[in-house]
Amino acid sequence: MRTSEGVEWGLHCCLTLVWLGETDPVPSARLAAMFELSPTYLNKVLQRLTRAGLLTSASGPRGGVRLARDPARITMMDVVTAVEGPDPLFACAEIRQQGVSGEGAHPREFTRPCGIAAAMRRAELAWRRELAARTVADLAQDAPTTTITRVRTNYARLTSTT
Amino acid sequence: MRTSEGVEWGLHCCLTLVWLGETDPVPSARLAAMFELSPTYLNKVLQRLTRAGLLTSASGPRGGVRLARDPARITMMDVVTAVEGPDPLFACAEIRQQGVSGEGAHPREFTRPCGIAAAMRRAELAWRRELAARTVADLAQDAPTTTITRVRTNYARLTSTT
DNA sequence: GCGAATATACTCGGATAAAGGATGTCCGAGTGTGATCGG
DNA sequence: CCGATCACACTCGGACATCCTTTATCCGAGTATATTCGC
Numbered sequence: 037m038r039t040s041e042g043v044e045w046g047l048h049c050c051l052t053l054v055w056l057g058e059t060d061p062v063p064s065a066r067l068a069a070m071f072e073l074s075p076t077y078l079n080k081v082l083q084r085l086t087r088a089g090l091l092t093s094a095s096g097p098r099g100g101v102r103l104a105r106d107p108a109r110i111t112m113m114d115v116v117t118a119v120e121g122p123d124p125l126f127a128c129a130e131i132r133q134q135g136v137s138g139e140g141a142h143p144r145e146f147t148r149p150c151g152i153a154a155a156m157r158r159a160e161l162a163w164r165r166e167l168a169a170r171t172v173a174d175l176a177q178d179a180p181t182t183t184i185t186r187v188r189t190n191y192a193r194l195t196s197t198t
Numbered sequence: 199m200r201t202s203e204g205v206e207w208g209l210h211c212c213l214t215l216v217w218l219g220e221t222d223p224v225p226s227a228r229l230a231a232m233f234e235l236s237p238t239y240l241n242k243v244l245q246r247l248t249r250a251g252l253l254t255s256a257s258g259p260r261g262g263v264r265l266a267r268d269p270a271r272i273t274m275m276d277v278v279t280a281v282e283g284p285d286p287l288f289a290c291a292e293i294r295q296q297g298v299s300g301e302g303a304h305p306r307e308f309t310r311p312c313g314i315a316a317a318m319r320r321a322e323l324a325w326r327r328e329l330a331a332r333t334v335a336d337l338a339q340d341a342p343t344t345t346i347t348r349v350r351t352n353y354a355r356l357t358s359t360t
Numbered sequence: 361g362c363g364a365a366t367a368t369a370c371t372c373g374g375a376t377a378a379a380g381g382a383t384g385t386c387c388g389a390g391t392g393t394g395a396t397c398g399g
Numbered sequence: 400c401c402g403a404t405c406a407c408a409c410t411c412g413g414a415c416a417t418c419c420t421t422t423a424t425c426c427g428a429g430t431a432t433a434t435t436c437g438c
Contacts, residue, residue: 039288047314071293096391099410126201131233152209159328166321178313258430261371
């Protein structure tokens with residue numbers, strides 16, 4: 037059980053977009069070059085962010101992706117959900133109900149949710165709450181100036197080279 | 199990204215052991231029969247709990263597993279860690295450092311931890327904290343009496359049948 | 361009858377396959393740009 | 400010289416392989432029990 041690489045990639049791309057402050061779209065291939073990532077797979081990740089409404093994409097020359105809304109309104113939770121999907125971390129299979137079919141079933145007992153599932157859900161909610169409390173804008177602001185300068189320089193270099 | 203089934207199995211088994219209150223070891227095969235699970239794979243899961251020191255196992259006839267210590271001192275976090283392993287949910291690959299090698303490296307900048315990794319870690323800690331705050335004993339006590347009775351009846355039936 | 365040796369059946373434990381999801385790759389559809397051609 | 404047309408290069412988007420983790424299975428090592436044999 038590990039969060040997929042795509043989450044890290046997506047978050048870094050969002051931050052980069054904020055730091056660049058570009059009004060023009062940024063091609064996914066150029067973002068991939070910034071981090072030396074597989075361009076095609078990063079494209080796949082950004083597709084998910086686009087489908088989730090976090091990014092807007094433009095085709096053709098001078099196309100690419102840009103943030104769909106104010107970074108202060110994009111939470112880490114949004115990015116994680118967009119990349120990983122909406123499924124909960126813990127999926128209760130209700131195995132507690134197994135093995136009682138021949139015994140005459142106790143439906144009343146199982147109307148109440150499984151205590152284990154409830155506790156796991158509570159923990160998961162704490163996780164989601166933390167992620168939802170931190171926005172992309174927060175992360176972007178907390179970075180040292182050095183980082184922002186480096187990213188911009190790097191972007192300019194890649195733009196001119198290509 | 200989903201928690202493995204083994205976590206649910208392990209937790210249910212721990213609760214069952216508490217409810218049964220047996221002083222004799224309970225064979226993993228019988229626990230599997232209680233939930234209609236794959237006996238061999240459940241065995242594998244219980245092995246991990248044993249290796250983690252949560253269960254003690256006994257071989258031979260009248261062998262099986264039992265809780266290694268007071269259920270009030272076994273947290274959900276212990277079980278999750280035992281089954282899933284100690285690795286963190288989010289593994290930072292430090293991709294921020296990529297793409298700058300030819301540019302003369304800025305080692306000073308990267309001595310500070312990655313902001314994204316820090317935020318992800320914070321969320322993960324909230325999750326772990328919740329899991330660590332709830333013990334197996336808590337879960338066992340919160341269950342309705344009906345459940346405990348059913349589990350004991352079921353266990354007795356399986357014991358006599360086999 | 362009593363004790364020890366022994367065969368036995370039962371348990372855990374780790375090494376070995378199959379399935380599902382994440383990761384990585386490829387090619388096609390669509391679009392804005394720039395060049396070209398005609399007036 | 401100006402405008403419209405057209406070909407092009409560039410981008411995203413989804414369909415197709417590959418790898419790794421999880422799930423599932425099998426067989427061997429070890430042990431307490433029950434039996435059996437001898438005294």
